[in-house]
Amino acid sequence: MMSKEVITDMKSRTLSRHFRESFKSLGRNGWMTFASASAVTMTLILVGVFFAIMMNLNQVATNIEEDVEIRVHIDVAATEENQEELRGKIDNIAQVESIDYSDKEDELTNLIDSLGDEGEAFKLFEQDNPLNDVFVVKTTNPNDTMGVAKQIEKMDYAAKVKYGQGSVEKLFSGISLSRNIGIVLIVGLLFTAMFLISNTIKITIVSRRKEIEIMRLVGATNSFIRWPFFLEGLWLGILGSIIPVGVVSVAYYYSYEFLEPKLQGHFIQLIEFTPFIYQVGALLIFMGALIGVWGSMMSVRKFLKI
Amino acid sequence: MIEMKNVYKKYRNGVTAANGIDVKIKQGEFVYIVGPSGAGKSTFIKMMYREEKPTSGTITLNGIDMGSMKNNKVPHIRRNIGVVFQDFKLLPKLNVYENVAFALEVIEEPQKNIKQKVMDTLDLVGLKHKVRMFPDELSGGEQQRVSIARSIVNQPKLVIADEPTGNLDPDTSWEIMNIFDEINTRGTTVLMATHNKEIVNTIKHRVIAIEGGRIVRDEQRGDYGYEI
Numbered sequence: 001m002m003s004k005e006v007i008t009d010m011k012s013r014t015l016s017r018h019f020r021e022s023f024k025s026l027g028r029n030g031w032m033t034f035a036s037a038s039a040v041t042m043t044l045i046l047v048g049v050f051f052a053i054m055m056n057l058n059q060v061a062t063n064i065e066e067d068v069e070i071r072v073h074i075d076v077a078a079t080e081e082n083q084e085e086l087r088g089k090i091d092n093i094a095q096v097e098s099i100d101y102s103d104k105e106d107e108l109t110n111l112i113d114s115l116g117d118e119g120e121a122f123k124l125f126e127q128d129n130p131l132n133d134v135f136v137v138k139t140t141n142p143n144d145t146m147g148v149a150k151q152i153e154k155m156d157y158a159a160k161v162k163y164g165q166g167s168v169e170k171l172f173s174g175i176s177l178s179r180n181i182g183i184v185l186i187v188g189l190l191f192t193a194m195f196l197i198s199n200t201i202k203i204t205i206v207s208r209r210k211e212i213e214i215m216r217l218v219g220a221t222n223s224f225i226r227w228p229f230f231l232e233g234l235w236l237g238i239l240g241s242i243i244p245v246g247v248v249s250v251a252y253y254y255s256y257e258f259l260e261p262k263l264q265g266h267f268i269q270l271i272e273f274t275p276f277i278y279q280v281g282a283l284l285i286f287m288g289a290l291i292g293v294w295g296s297m298m299s300v301r302k303f304l305k306i
Numbered sequence: 307m308i309e310m311k312n313v314y315k316k317y318r319n320g321v322t323a324a325n326g327i328d329v330k331i332k333q334g335e336f337v338y339i340v341g342p343s344g345a346g347k348s349t350f351i352k353m354m355y356r357e358e359k360p361t362s363g364t365i366t367l368n369g370i371d372m373g374s375m376k377n378n379k380v381p382h383i384r385r386n387i388g389v390v391f392q393d394f395k396l397l398p399k400l401n402v403y404e405n406v407a408f409a410l411e412v413i414e415e416p417q418k419n420i421k422q423k424v425m426d427t428l429d430l431v432g433l434k435h436k437v438r439m440f441p442d443e444l445s446g447g448e449q450q451r452v453s454i455a456r457s458i459v460n461q462p463k464l465v466i467a468d469e470p471t472g473n474l475d476p477d478t479s480w481e482i483m484n485i486f487d488e489i490n491t492r493g494t495t496v497l498m499a500t501h502n503k504e505i506v507n508t509i510k511h512r513v514i515a516i517e518g519g520r521i522v523r524d525e526q527r528g529d530y531g532y533e534i
Contacts, residue, residue, distance in 0.1 A: 013417060015410070132354070143476075163482040213395065214395060214397065214408065215412045216381070216384070217389050217395075218384065218385070218456070218460070219385035219413050219460075220381060220413055221381045224413075241425075
């Protein structure tokens with residue numbers, strides 16, 4: 001693209017000339033400017049919304065992954081020695097990170113607490129607790145959960161082994177499916193926006209054909225000729241990213257305010273408004289600039305043959 | 307200054323516009339390129355400022371091989387070559403001064419030099435009093451003078467003109483020829499493709515005749531040699 005030498009050697013007068021030219025042609029191609037900036041806008045709104053949702057889903061997934069645990073219900077018939085023996089065996093599995101013991105009274109208290117008002121009914125069971133003592137096992141890597149659970153199932157005195165079978169896997173595959181659909185959608189939109197930008201630049205090139213012809217004739221360098229088009233593409237991209245940054249910020253702010261209280265107490269935690277929204281904003285502006293410059297360079301290469 | 311050796315040019319559509327051209331042109335010469343339409347004059351000229359590349363053979367300008375030259379070197383070669391066309395190629399939205407200054411601005415000539423150079427050049431072509439006028443306010447001859455001024459404002463060693471008098475009436479054509487003669491007298495090589503028999507036969511210079519992509523005649527102080 002542009003050699004370093006050209007950029008450092010460029011005189012400020014030349015640079016201001018390029019800026020002037022690029023702004024002039026934005027105005028001259030009014031409707032095309034509007035159309036291609038709008039295409040960038042639509043694309044980036046979707047990119048922004050999708051990105052915010054994805055990042056939050058990822059965060060939730062990470063939270064859940066951290067919370068994945070194996071609950072080993074200990075046979076009621078097990079004596080204290082039997083329990084110690086079982087704990088020792090579980091501890092011997094290499095992937096196991098920690099084992100916590102929670103006796104049946106703790107379990108009942110937790111159950112009653114988690115059910116809130118309805119939990120009152122279960123207080124009756126305090127006299128004759130039907131629950132089991134439980135080992136809560138965590139693995140170093142959440143992916144090993146299933147394998148470890150299977151091993152524990154075979155041990156003596158392990159009455160029941162639970163690790164949220166099915167639901168965890170479904171959640172993860174749901175997240176990755178929506179991620180793939182979103183990526184396809186966004187790539188398609190990015191190309192549309194780029195195509196529109198490159199068309200706008202093409203119109204500029206055609207309307208300035210004579211000027212470019214003379215420039216080449218008298219020995220203007222290729223990078224000199226290219227600069228205004230490069231800048232024009234950049235402006236189109238940045239222009240198109242202003243509204244998305246605003247829309248996504250406002251939408252995320254209100255969504256956060258609305259959802260956060262409802263999610264309190266669940267283990268789901270949304271990403272906080274700042275600095276997340278600055279990162280999203282920077283990403284959108286960067287992507288806008290990128291497709292603008294890319295679209296413009298495509299046109300320049302094709303129609304200027306330089 | 308210019309040397310062509312065994313130059314062939316075949317276009318993709320099968321037309322052979324140069325069919326083994328060998329020629330040498332020395333610094334300071336004035337050369338007419340004559341020949342019927344479609345004989346290969348324009349291709350000959352375009353290869354001189356590397357608007358076209360030869361299919362085979364070599365073209366050297368002051369020792370630099372134009373054929374194998376990288377594209378990014380071309381702009382610097384062009385700064386030593388002025389080109390004038392039949393249709394002037396002026397920018398309609400710029401006035402006389404701006405049209406000439408444009409050639410210096412786009413090669414990033416320091417601003418302080420531009421005004422002096424432009425005014426000196428416009429003086430040479432006799433348009434100093436019309437600097438603020440726009441191309442559509444000028445006669446054809448005046449427009450061609452602006453175009454010549456633009457081609458020589460950077461003081462090139464070679465000026466190439468493709469039918470510069472093609473759109474002009476006879477009186478105006480003589481005035482334009484006088485300007486080219488003046489430029490030539492100052493040491494600049496002038497290469498001019500033309501159909502103007504009267505001029506070629508009156509202002510005597512070297513004549514190269516091209517037919518079917520070949521040089522069929524090359525005479526010092528030659529004649530036009532064709533009936534119109």
